[in-house]
Amino acid sequence: MKKIYITIVLSLLPLLMFAQGENDNWYFGNYAGVRFTGTTTTLLDSQRASGFASGTVSDNSGNLLFYTDGSQIRNRAHQVMENGLGINNGTAWQVSFVKHPTNPKQYYVFTSNFPGGIVSYSLIDMSLGALGTNGEPLGKVVDGVKNITLFDDLGGSYSSFGVTVVPHADGKSVWVCFPRDIKMYSYLVNASGLNTYPVVSNMNITPPTSYYNAKVSSSPTISSSFSNYISLNVWAGIYNESKVMSFNNATGKITNDYLLSIVSLTPTTTEFNKDASILYVGMNGSGNIYAIDMLSSSTSLVYNQIYNNPNLECYAIQRNKYNDIYINYRDRDYLSKIYNPDVYGGSSVMLNAINLQGRTTTESLPPLLITADNPCPDSYTLTVPETYVDHTYQASNTITTHTNYIVEQDQNIRMKAGNYILLLPNTQVRYSGTFLAKIEDCPSTIRQARKTDQKISLTLDLTKDAKADLLDIYPNPATDMLYIKSNSKIKNIEVYDISGKKINSTWSDNKVDVKSIPSGAYIINIQTENGKITKKFIKK
Known part of the structure; x- marks a missing residue:
């Protein structure tokens, strides 16, 4: 029967789940690739040789569709897609894909560029192109919709160093945002397609006179007096200043509700955790990683350093489909990972989290494909x-x-x-x-943030935080006592297990008694007069 x-x-x-697999695959760096499907798999079939920008799109079931280095688009057979050469004239710094809200076979490609270039877009249609081995088309960059110039509100072309995508408040559309000097240009993509006339807002910043690299990214949606954070990282040489601004996804405009300035001697790159309660900041010149408690930072900043390594260069930090956060240290054969990214004070960095099996990183990691907030x-x-x-x-x-x-x-x-x-x-x-x-x-992962009429403006000066880097713990692994060597006065010490749970411990005279702690891996937060530093140690 x-x-x-x-x-x-x-x-x-409601459950946090990923029924769709558009963000299952990452292709980046020099022939590097990773697949996220429960277990993480290193991919060895990439034909991407280099390039500043990275972007990858898969279908709902997680099957690769195409990927790009910002200058050419390769299909799932790892061949150059039909009409896929010469995207943005080969000069893209950052790339974002947007799936057409009402035509699931079409994808917009938005590219930022080097100074002197112009902002443009192209359109990919997956119902076109030669047939692959499964009998389905391999896709094509549509004739007549390639490298189409996007204009500002005055009808002029312009260049931009970054591009990011923010879900619209209607849950069906998205904003595509390009910064330029003191303005943000936001283009709406809705059921009718791309609206090429931008919404313009003032970013309330002083633009850099010159720069050699940059990145712009957006946070997950929050429930507050504004809807999202926009992070703007400009790499300008000896003096670097990143900005985190508030954004209204109903209007497409930057607001004056929130402004965080991050000043450093070396360039920075940033990424938000899954609900934008924590901002992670990576240092290009030192490899340092900082965590900023966005919920607690209203009148003054609450932050700590979770990792430092002067021999590394942090070029990118990126959240994946599972809200895990990965770090791209340049020219390495691995990706690093932030453990416990949603626990402020309990996060740490695992350096060699994913072995790329001989492939190496370069400047970027693929951003998430964002369709809409719903x-x-x-x-x-x-x-x-x-x-x-x-x-x-x-x-x-x-x-x-x-x-x-x-x-x-x-x-x-x-x-x-x-x-x-x-x-x-x-x-x-x-x-x-x-x-x-x-x-x-x-x-839904929308964070219920504080609702307040208070305007917040804060500055994190990491040029003064250089002294805090001169700190070490030993022995590691430790048995009875863990000693701390620091050039700054220690004000407080806290120990957490790897899940973020605080552990009872005693300390005095720059040493911590760990003999009663069970064997395992732990996080130690050390508050000095120059700031907070987080390190990882092993108890034998």
Whole structure:
């Protein structure tokens, strides 16, 4: 007797999950690649040789579609995509992809450039191009929609050193943001496509007179008097100043609610954790990594140093689909990783987290593909036999099947909807097919931040933090006592386990008694008169 089991599950709490696999793959550096699908896999098939910019897009199931170094686009067969040479005339510093909100086969490619170039976009259509080994098209950069100039509000072309994408407040559209001097140009991509007339806002900053590299990035959405942070990192040589500004995703404008200035002797790069409660700052000249507590920093900054290594150059920090944060130290055969990125005071750096197996890093890591703040469409109506082998449909409202919807044997299909799932006559789930129907809201990671009319303006001066780098702990591993060598006066010491739980410990005269602590790995936060430093030690 054939048996088919259909399970209906009610879930009252939204879950953080990734039903879609567009961000499963990273291609970057010199022939380097990584795949994130539960377990992390090093990829060895990249044909990317170098380049400043990085970008990778996969389909909903995590199958590679294309990747770029900012000058050429390669398809899933690792060949140059049809019409994919000469993107932005080969001068891109940063690249962002945007999936067309109503045409899932089309992707916009936005590129920033070196001084003297112009901001432009191209359009990829995955329904075009030669057929691959699976019989599906390999994609093509659309004729007539390649390197199209984007104009400012006065109709002039301009150059920009960075580009980032922010979900719109409507949950369906996105903003594509380019900084230029003191202004931010925000272009709306909605159901109708790209609106090439920008929304313009003042960034309230003094632009650098010259620079040799830069990056702009956005935070996850928060619930506050503004919706997102925009981080602007400018590498200008002997004096470098990064900015973190507030952004309103309903208007597309920079606001005056929040401004953080980060001053340093060497360039910096930044990344937010999953809910923008912590900002991580990497130092290009020293390899140092700092963590800033964004929730607690209202009248003064709360921050600490979680790693330092004068022999490394931090060129990029990037969050992946699982909200893990990876560090790109230039010209290395590994990626580093921030452990416990959501626990302020409990995070640390693992240097060799992913071995790239002989491939090496360069200047950047691929940004996340952002479609909209709401990752779910309103509804699905399915009427033809299922083509996915393993897939999750998730809708904010309903899913309906009828006519000739069939789940065949050995297919694994999950459906999740916020309101209802309706299986009408002629819906079939055949023997050995697996089907799960579940009532569940779309996932949300929006942080409920403090709501206040207070305008916040803060400065982090890392030029004065150089003294704090002269600190060491020994022996490591430790058995009874852990000694601290510092050129600055120590004001407080805290010890945490690797999960972020605070451990009871006693200290005096620059030494910590660890003999009663169980064996394992620990984080020690050392507060000196120059700031807070975080280091990792092993208790034997």
